[in-house]
Amino acid sequence: MNNVTENGHHDDPHTSALMFLGTGCSSAVPNAMCLIQPSDPPCKVCFQSLSTPPERNPNYRCNTSLLIDYSHSAGEHKYILIDVGKTFREQVLRWFTFHKIPQVDSIILTHEHADAVLGLDDIRSVQPFSPINDIKPTPIFLNQHAMDSLKLKFPYLVQRKLKAGQEVRRVTQLDWKIIENDCKCPFVASGLEIVPLPVMHGEDYICLGFSFGKKNKVAYISDISRFIEETEQYLSKKGDQQLDLLILDTLYKNNSHNTHFCFPQTLEAIKRLQPKRAYLVGMTHEFDHYKDNEFLQDWSKREGIQVQLAHDGLRLPIQL
Structure with missing residues (x-):
């Protein structure tokens, strides 16, 4: 892919970047059950997390989330966050500080499941402090189904005006914006045009992926069991x-699932779509980063498509 290297830094202020804040499943990795009720022998991937610092352990995985560092033509950087899961605060402490991310300018949600939205309360930690909430709300883009669900999950984040006698409390300030489940209905977040990509996440549920980039075309699909034809x-x-x-x-890696792609389906989809390059996310503790990337290295040579597991903290400079 043009202009892409791993873990680059701001050598060129006009270069955008993609930062993988999390690459794990809903329960994250390590799996707590592996630690409190260990098998015999114990799970190598999960127990490694007890002895290896997460920043040096690509098998330590928070909830899947991507941060787009979008550089405008003038060199101004806007930060667009895709999904705000249960592990968001940990991701901020680990990766915002490491990559020197100063704020979040826009939020995009793939869907309203816990691993995509339960960190919304912690968005206030990356907003300017105001005890009376007198700040500009962060735009948040989501479909109508997610909006309906979040009105119930987080009524205090959706409420526009206080009721009579209700105390002011400092909470995350969000500007809710409804988007369509339609590839033909793009929207703009912090200056970047983004195309919604509806996919099935189980046969009873539509989830959104997203496509963006003019100079390099990127697609992000974190929760899928089947592609919609369009x-x-x-x-x-x-x-x-x-x-x-x-x-x-x-x-x-070895099983199937009713609401997610698993390794064989993922590789089959990549062969059908024929991207120039692919990174995989959403992995459970079945995946060992080093061992499985060795397999993918051979697979990539055979198929002519560069594929590898992503890891938390990975930064890819890219021209968008």
């Missing part, structure tokens, strides 16, 4: 433009 056509090499980078869900 979305696959939009992303396929047979469509308008070959993907430069595909970021794709893969939950289990």
